[in-house]
Amino acid sequence: MDFLTIIQILDSTVRLATPLLLACLAGLFSERAGIFDIGLEGKMLAAAFLSAAVAAATGSVWLGFLAGVGASITLALIHGLASITFRGDQLISGVAINFLAAGLTVIVGQSWFGLGGRTPSLSGDARFNPLEWPLAETLADIPVAGPLYAELISGHSILVYVALLAVPTSWYILFRTRFGLRLRAVGENPGAVDTAGISVVRLRFTAVIICGLLCGIAGAYLATGLAAGFVKEMTAGRGFIALAALIFAKWRPWHALYACLLFGFLEAIGNRYQSIEFAGFILPVQFMQALPYILTVVILAGFVGKAIPPRAGGAPYVKER
Numbered sequence: 001m002d003f004l005t006i007i008q009i010l011d012s013t014v015r016l017a018t019p020l021l022l023a024c025l026a027g028l029f030s031e032r033a034g035i036f037d038i039g040l041e042g043k044m045l046a047a048a049f050l051s052a053a054v055a056a057a058t059g060s061v062w063l064g065f066l067a068g069v070g071a072s073i074t075l076a077l078i079h080g081l082a083s084i085t086f087r088g089d090q091l092i093s094g095v096a097i098n099f100l101a102a103g104l105t106v107i108v109g110q111s112w113f114g115l116g117g118r119t120p121s122l123s124g125d126a127r128f129n130p131l132e133w134p135l136a137e138t139l140a141d142i143p144v145a146g147p148l149y150a151e152l153i154s155g156h157s158i159l160v161y162v163a164l165l166a167v168p169t170s171w172y173i174l175f176r177t178r179f180g181l182r183l184r185a186v187g188e189n190p191g192a193v194d195t196a197g198i199s200v201v202r203l204r205f206t207a208v209i210i211c212g213l214l215c216g217i218a219g220a221y222l223a224t225g226l227a228a229g230f231v232k233e234m235t236a237g238r239g240f241i242a243l244a245a246l247i248f249a250k251w252r253p254w255h256a257l258y259a260c261l262l263f264g265f266l267e268a269i270g271n272r273y274q275s276i277e278f279a280g281f282i283l284p285v286q287f288m289q290a291l292p293y294i295l296t297v298v299i300l301a302g303f304v305g306k307a308i309p310p311r312a313g314g315a316p317y318v319k320e321r
Contacts, residue, residue: 007147009268014156015226016271017264018163019044019218019235023242024249024256025170026214032174032251033207034187034312036090039079039097040215041239047072047219049105052119052230053112055126061224064126068223069216075101076212077205084204087316098239106232119223119230128157128225157225159217164257166214171253183207187310190317200317215239237293244296247307266291 023040030037051068055061075097082093106117113119133154140150174180183203185193190200222238223230241263249255270288 003144004147004151007151009265009272011152011155012268012271013261013264014152014160015264016267017260018160019222019226019238020242020245020263021163021257021260022166022214022218022221023239024245024260025166025253026211026218027243027246028170028249028251028253028256029174029183029207029214030211031246031313032187032310033183033204034190034310034315034317035080035083035204035208035211036309036314037079037094037208037211038091038240038243039075039094040211040242041235041237042094042098042101043072043075043212043215044219044222044239045098045105045233045235046075046101047216048223048234049101049109049119049219049230051220052122052223053109055122055224056113056120056229059124059126061122061125061127064224065217065220068220069213072216072219073209073212076208076215080205080208083316084201084208087318090314090316102233105230109230109232117232122224122228126224127228128159128221130155130157131161157221159221159225162217163221167253167257174253184310187312190312194317194319200319204317237296241292241296244299247309248299250307251309263292263295266295 023044026043027037027040047068049068050071051061051064053064054067055064058064079090079093079097082088082096083090109115109117109119131154133149136150136154139146172180174184182193182198183206186200186203186207193203194200218238219235222234227234242260245256245259245263248259270291273288
């Protein structure tokens, strides 16, 4: 394997890890506030569909982006209404959102475009194009540093850089601000937060909205950045993989970045190498493509060490009178 091939694999890793990272950070904010959300998949799917549909209809990727984020935040508010206001089961609410998004995106897509649930292919200003950094072409021929700069650092869409910047931003908000301290406290001991005169409901709804925002960006990136349009079930379980990465990261932003890059790397390897010889056996293409999902099962089965979620996670808060 030559150096250029390694750079190309790493480039694919960053691209493929971006939606996972955004969804993982979305779940991080929600679960740190005590709201478990397995509806990440549904919010990403709804955002992917509406962003592609509006971008195809208007020719503007930014209008599509706003529509996708709006759809995701709407579903997040529904989840918040069910789990915070009405104190419903958070897992059931998340499952319902996944089913709702999976069904509606196909039905509405067929009604609008008549393409079996797909949207028309996007091009030009209807999708996010790569950003070329200064002197990328000029420096590309320099050994080692040139390909690193021109291929790995430059040439991504703006949402890739947004996702990477979201990691230190999330860390700072959660661990260096008063809001972050209160948000984490709500997930551990909401009664103590309420006793201090701080609204548990407001904090949890804020976390849910942030979750919807990040899921919306992830879905918009899938349909208008990574791909050139929406297809049925295009999230392909990424929301659940993001949850596994969140558990693997033990609810910490920087560890979430490393976990998502690992999943992205496995997907990039699976996409590039359809078969690999190992110990005299040729691993089939299906095994290579299933690597991220196999790792998800391994993580959820608890083989990566004990991960302790926020103590008040999943439980509705009932204010004492």
